[in-house]
Amino acid sequence: MTRDLSEVRFLTVAEVAEMMRVSTMTVYRMVHAGELPAIRFGRSFRIPESAVADAIRPGLCDVG
Numbered sequence: 621m622t623r624d625l626s627e628v629r630f631l632t633v634a635e636v637a638e639m640m641r642v643s644t645m646t647v648y649r650m651v652h653a654g655e656l657p658a659i660r661f662g663r664s665f666r667i668p669e670s671a672v673a674d675a676i677r678p679g680l681c682d683v684g
Contacts, residue, residue: 630659630666639672650675 636656637644650656651665656675658665 629669631669631672633665633667636667636672640676 631639633644633647633651637647640647647656647667648665651658651667656667657671658667660666
């Protein structure tokens with residue numbers, strides 16, 4: 621299943637942090653640990669919106 625890049629919405633680290641209600645540092649840690657895929661644009665990262673949805677999908681979060 622390939623998607624055209626024009627269909628992919630990329631989010632900034634700050635947008636992801638706000639969506640997940642965590643700090644930007646937590647998002648950076650997730651990116652560097654490989655838990656959240658990201659693309660580097662210059663000195664900043666962009667995270668596909670679908671990757672965020674997968675990360676916060678019920679049952680995938682480590683609670684407790």
